Amino acid sequence: MKKGLLFVLSGPSGVGKNTVLDELFKNFDGVSYSISATTRERREGEVEAEDYFFISEEKFKEIKASDGFIESALVHGHYYGTPKRFVDKKLEAGKDIILEIDTQGAKQVRDKYPEAVYIFLLPPSLEELENRLVKRGSESDKSKNVRLKNARQELKEVHNYDYEVINDSLADAVREIKKIIIKEQKKERF
Helix, strand or coil, X not given: XXXXXXXXXXXXXXXXXHHHHHHHHHHCCCCEECCEEECCCCCCCCCECCCXXXXXXXXXXXXXXXXXXXXXXXXXXXXXXXXXXXXXXXXXXXXXXXXXXXXXXXXXXXXXXXXXXXXXXXXXXXXXXHHHHHHHCCCCHXXXXXXXXXXXXXXXXXXXXXXXXXXXXXXXXXXXXXXXXXXXXXXXXX
């Protein structure tokens, strides 16, 4: 059986990674979504084991100590990690999977999965990114400022990715990511 492909989608907070993936999955079943674990509080509307596995900091550290994450990071004061068993099981079954992670996590994944396909989602501008964070309404001024500062650093990582997609239009961004996935699935792998 052919092993599945691993796709990694990164971009700064507020760029619309979740929105783009939610839209992609509405009409495209060529790839499945990897669910990350996090120690941050659940936002209104988020569902356990669909959006994230919401766990305590203590539980997170236990899993990390047993090498249970393919990547993990402290981001904006909270821990995030991708469960290794979940991803490897899908790939071994021949299923393609996409991770939505920050640039710190992508660096760790690149060391363990160099064959993965890396996609960076860019905002049209830093001003638009700030507008999106404000519209989201889930960030305090302090949190928004931290995220914007981090975004400037994350944008410097774009050269480490295979593809860049600008999220100026949701439909266009989704269409571009779908094209990338299909193109990579058609490549012959050895």
